[in-house]
Amino acid sequence: MDRSIAVWVGAALALVVLIALPLGWLAYLSVSGEHGATLGHYREAFADPALQKALWNTVVLAFWTGLVSVAIGAPLAWLTARTDVPARGLIRGLVLASFVTPPFLGAFAWVMLAGPNAGILNTLWRSVTGAEEPLLNIFTMPGLVFVVAIYTFPYVYIMVANTLALIASDLEEAAAILGAGRLAVARTVTLPMVLPALASGFILAVLQALALFGSPAILALPAGFHTVTTQIWSLFQFPPKVEQAAAFSIPLLLATALLLQVQKRLLGRRGYAAVGGKGGQRRTIPLGPWRWPALAACLLVMSAAIFLPYGVLAKGAFVRAWAQPLSRDNLTLGNFAFTFFEYGSTRAAIVNTLELAVLTACVGAAMVALLSYVTNRRLVVGHQLVAFLVLAPVVVPGVVLAVGLFIAYTRPPFVLYGTLWILFLAYLTKEMPVGYAQADATFRAIPADLEDAGRVLGAGRLRILREITAPLAKSGIIAAWCFIFIGVIRELSASILLFTPSTKVMSVVIFDLKEEGQFGAISVLGLVMLALTFATVALVQAALGRDVLGARR
């Protein structure tokens, strides 16, 4: 069992550095006072009315985000998976686009679209109706929920669409032949079968909203309210109250862990898992006269999530004054010049981001490939524990992780704060579960028989790895690399607590630019970020031969 020891020592070290140390310090600091253990920080945190308000705001935001995401994601999933709505491929593509759009970019775009004073939609409304009052005000709780939900509903969409794709029409027809009408079939067969997926998508959406930092920071702070994440961030502003931030992080951590547990239960229930029958066909339901209205509804959602925001970012990048109409003398390339050559930290930030993204993706992909191979082929004792630990960071919201890393690595023996390494650790930890899930699915799809067949014929373990396993796993691992890469370039919530002036990344610079009202430069950087993201997505699609959302071609 010598190889078990090597794997375990490596995994244990990684685990200590990535999780145990940060979270251990977090928990420790949250209960340590000047005279030994204390619950004082918790008391302070939770007795403070401002913090109580922030907690409540987070609950409201998360709950409504979940509901709105279900309201958008589920019908969209049904339409594309089961009906003959036109342009299904396009709709899927747009859902994917919404999925990979950094939410804080969407929030910026909606500030430009629906800010109460200069927002383009409001200006338009005023000029058409002559009204004084704005039509929309994005700096409100409903505004925030809306902006968060349009980038979160893909979680519901993915869960439901993939489930619907697995339910053979036979199951529905079996009910129909017994006398159930269309509605009865939907109510008694289809709905109960997708219910776990629906609930699970709801929970994923709630989790996103809980952990999100960018959108609340952009929309809630100007409106004068906080959420837990922005509150933790402001506790970190000078003079930092690290202990209180730590105390405030723990409930967020626990809530996330609890919700994920619930989600796992939901998905683990029999019946849902048994859905994947063989050979069952999935027939499309004709919508008749409703085809075009249905498409229009889909496109309406997509214009909120994609067309309008992307349009306004594109406009913002190429004009002098984004609130003014597009006219010849408003057009300029000056924003690009400003962003790349005049504004101090941009170029360094782009370099930092790319370095970190490539490094994290390479190290992360190698780690998840190794670990998922080991767990799938059960090469070591206790492989289930390895899998559990690799997935554990899922429960740690970015802000909380950052608080923990900050505490752990600003003091000896490991002083990493102020270097890119602390960001690297944050990214690696945060992206590990996503990468692992992808790598795990990859190896799961390669039966061990294929390796055994080579062994019997005379090939050694390493040779099999090189000649059989690696070629078959290559595209899946490339996809894992890409997922990590995309996750890193858009990361804000951990970066915002861990950067220093010499270690800024793109998302942080965008956030800085907001303080200065530089929407032109924000748009330019936003476009750069989107271009990088979509190029990577294209690479994944090419590698996997299917789209990133997961259903079959």
Next chain:
Amino acid sequence: MPGVILKALTKRYGDVGAVDGLSLEIKPGELLALLGPSGCGKTTTLRLVAGFLAPEAGEIWVGDRCLSTPTSVVPPERRRMAMIFQSYALWPHMTVAQNVAYGLRFKPGLSRGDREARAREMLRVVQLAGYEARYPGELSGGQQQRVAVARALVVEPEILLLDEPLSNLDANLREEMRFEIRRLHETFGITTLYVTHDQAEAMVISDRIAVLQAGRVAQAGTADDLYHRPRTRFVAEFIGRTNVVEGVAASRDTVTRGTVRLRVASGELEPGARVVLSIRPHQLRLGAPGDATDATNALRGTVRRTAFLGDTVDYEIAIAGSDLVLRAAAPPTPRFEIGAAVGVRIDPAGCVPLADGD
């Protein structure tokens, strides 16, 4: 061509003894079928022989090489075996020719040309000439099966292992491949261990059958042996259909159950002991009720149910003066209708005492 000897092999998963003190000999050049119901440890045994698993107790010998003991296991790649998997396990990223030629890379002294030539020749033997450049995904199930066979045979293994290789094929193809595998075995004469849960398949394909029950060999022998001289109830019921009659030995060659007396040919019973007999349905001769009632093993009964099967008719007969219900397989004529009284005669040689009661 060496044979294989398994000595008291044991392999546990948690508390389950998947293989539990299994001993078996496969003679040189023999095709032995490992037959048993699902979960009885066939795959585990095969993987032990292949070297993928280490036994907790016992040894595996091939010829005069000891390949597995609890402390040392020769790895699969150095066992000079080949294996055909239930899933075929063809590599999807290699063409048919590359799949077949793969194992030859590990044979010293073969040039690339040699390897290709041998692979092509083997593909011809399994009737797949012309498919060299295809990928496995472009073949039908039966063709994939043939590629898997070719890939295993081309390396001229000392031992060939097959794990339910036909279970993914449809009935017609399965029938055809049975004979094909038998033909190839006769051509190459490789010592073969063939795992299956299908008794008909085992009977068609193998020289000998070892029936596995809960990780042990219940009985090993030719199909004829197992059918006519099953030693346990499990074997009797697993190989073909049978009537099981429980009774008491009245003398060394007579078993009684209530008023029913049955002579058995073996004549080695212990008077007074409990006895379980296996009587195959075709051993029951049906006739008119009055025929020679005092002759040996002559009973009377009533037809309870019949089923016409073409070559034979299946009867279920309630034996008069007893709770016995026996199944009989008789020629289509003379026919007896439900409710008809019949005379039943059983050849003493067809009444086989079983070693255990369960």
